[in-house]
Amino acid sequence: MFEQTMTRLHELMIVLYAISILFYFIDFLNKNRKANLFAFWLLAIVWVLQTIFLFLYMINTGRFPVLTIFEGLYFYAWVLITLSLVINRLLRVDFTVFFTNVLGFIIMAIHTFAPVQVESQAMAEQLVSELLLIHITMAILSYGAFSLSFVFSLLYLLQFKLLKEKKWGQRLWRISDLSKLEKISYILNSIGVAMLLLSLILGMQWAFIKLPNFILYDPKIIGSFILLILYSTYLYLRIKKNVFGKSLAMLNVAAFLIILINFFLGSRLSSFHFWYS
Incomplete structure (x- = not known):
């Protein structure tokens, strides 16, 4: 049950992350502050979900999640999103924000859909299909x-x-x-x-x-x-x-x-x- 819940949570984060990047791209091209604000709050939701998962994973495993390559990828993606939010709010460097999020999305996709990290073979196949x-x-x-x-x-x-x-x-x-x-x-x-x-x-x-x-x-x-x-x-x-x-x-x-x-x-x-x- 825990594995399935975490899988759905990751899929939701991927979708929200993709929509956020889309609006960041619009802002990057046109300096659209409304698009930037909407992208920021979508990314903030992703960050909250990531942080919740991070704590749930730590409670479930009893350790900090950096001991495997896939745990490290997830923590790396979390760090990139955190830095992106800080840069967006404090420095207003749109070029950096957009490409940081593209990199973060790549890392998140690798972590989410890599079947090696999933214990259940059926769940792994479902992830790849999705x-x-x-x-x-x-x-x-x-x-x-x-x-x-x-x-x-x-x-x-x-x-x-x-x-x-x-x-x-x-x-x-x-x-x-x-x-x-x-x-x-x-x-x-x-x-x-x-x-x-x-x-x-x-x-x-x-x-x-x-x-x-x-x-x-x-x-x-x-x-x-x-x-x-x-x-x-x-x-x-x-x-x-x-x-x-x-x-x-x-x-x-x-x-x-x-x-x-x-x-x-x-x-x-x-x-x-x-x-x-």
Whole structure:
């Protein structure tokens, strides 16, 4: 009973941690203080749950949990979250906070879903299956965000064409203005990049656990990292290089075509993704 309760507690922490990183990423890109505050309190909840588990584990084992590699990983993740909360409240160094939490999430995922630490084989198998489920769900959510962004970019290009050709018809007024279309597309891509990054972290963890002959140069994995780089480039051009308008919309459309190639062709060529593609 204790083992099952702790397992569910860890899974809840992983989900809350992922949502917190998503909002930290939004704040990192746009200096959104509301997103930062929401991310901070979600992370605080994770920290409270971690601390509760730490004390329960100490009571259950009668010692401080640092004697094994998995106990050390958990304590390391707890330290990273604690430092992140302190930095966020006292120093306001957003760059440090975001990447500290990404590292903390990786450590937490390794600890939570590593079957070696689980005494029950059935529970270990269930954990690995749930890790795969979370990975796939996050990947699909990121693809959904990218797909909606693609639609808004297409609407942007259509509106741009209508304005350039001075076709002042009803269709023109039914499409939103260019700035709003571009902003929504940018926001959706920001969410998609964060979700894709978290999905790749969890997917790699699952592959290392489950696949004895796992290779990093699998076509689906390479395609996913190419997508991450493309959409990160989109965000970089938008934020740092002040690239706007038609060129950015065209890049977004091209990136979505890579998604389609990766989703259909990459899954067929992959040595293991066809199991759930």
